[in-house]
Amino acid sequence: MVTVTVSSINEYFFCPRCVYLRNFLKIQPTPTEKQRRGIIGYQIRRGLFMRQREIIENSHDAGGVFESAKAELEKIIRELPETCPQAAEDAKTHQTIIDEIKPALLSETQTLSKRLSAIMSEAGPRAAALVSPQKTDHYVISETTGLSGRIDKVINNTPHLINTGQVPDKTDTGDKLRACAYAMLLEEETGRKVGHAVIEYARTSEQRPVKITEKLKQEVLKTRDAILSMAGQPPEICPHGQGSKCAECGFEDCCYAT
Numbered sequence: 673m674v675t676v677t678v679s680s681i682n683e684y685f686f687c688p689r690c691v692y693l694r695n696f697l698k699i700q701p702t703p704t705e706k707q708r709r710g711i712i713g714y715q716i717r718r719g720l721f722m723r724q725r726e727i728i729e730n731s732h733d734a735g736g737v738f739e740s741a742k743a744e745l746e747k748i749i750r751e752l753p754e755t756c757p758q759a760a761e762d763a764k765t766h767q768t769i770i771d772e773i774k775p776a777l778l779s780e781t782q783t784l785s786k787r788l789s790a791i792m793s794e795a796g797p798r799a800a801a802l803v804s805p806q807k808t809d810h811y812v813i814s815e816t817t818g819l820s821g822r823i824d825k826v827i828n829n830t831p832h833l834i835n836t837g838q839v840p841d842k843t844d845t846g847d848k849l850r851a852c853a854y855a856m857l858l859e860e861e862t863g864r865k866v867g868h869a870v871i872e873y874a875r876t877s878e879q880r881p882v883k884i885t886e887k888l889k890q891e892v893l894k895t896r897d898a899i900l901s902m903a904g905q906p907p908e909i910c911p912h913g914q915g916s917k918c919a920e921c922g923f924e925d926c927c928y929a930t
């Protein structure tokens with residue numbers, strides 16, 4: 673069955689032509705320097721946000737959370753060459769990138785620790801359960817909607833998405849649609865209504881809910897249809913008119929030549 677992935681729906685809002693090149697012409701982008709940094713930062717930040725239960729379980733009390741979180745951070749960085757092909761490919765560049773982003777990572781780890789500390793102080797022994805997902809990297813496919821995707825975390829029948837990028841003032845449209853598409857997949861799988869999804873911003877530990885409305889669901893289906901229709905009608909070069917996007921997308925050379 674041909675499905676539209678949820679990540680394509682998100683990418684569509686960056687540039688429809690990226691989706692066309694990746695999904696229809698099966699071209700892989702060549703990561704730019706900025707993207708290589710982004711990939712390594714993504715792996716580390718996501719790793720930390722997936723290990724909140726371990727951080728709490730390894731803390732003796734609320735005051736020990738930062739030490740526990742730092743230990744998890746170091747572990748993720750050590751294991752990176754095994755989990756991230758980009759890091760394994762070029763150890764020297766990888767280390768340079770880690771050295772550059774380490775101060776930011778430590779500051780973000782401190783912010784996360786404050787949040788987990790507060791949960792421990794309030795919930796006591798129940799704290800670990802409160803941040804424990806029922807499912808992680810949960811793959812769902814729907815024959816009804818033709819959508820598929822992997823949900824970062826499912827907590828209480830609610831999809832949680834980890835965003836490791838800069839935190840926008842207003843939730844991005846691509847992220848809202850991604851959240852809604854995951855909610856639709858989960859709703860269909862469990863047969864239980866999903867009223868909202870949550871975006872976890874790794875840089876600030878902010879958790880932002882996205883209300884799942886009928887309008888948003890229709891928008892997801894409209895984007896799915898727009899992606900499927902590309903087979904007969906490829907999008908033009910630079911459909912968004914923003915050269916800065918082209919400079920950072922990794923498809924630039926092959927996109928302009930295709």
Ligand code: SF4
Binds near residue numbers: 918928
């Ligand atoms: S180079 Fe520009 S138009 Fe082409 S895929 Fe990238 S962002 Fe889209």
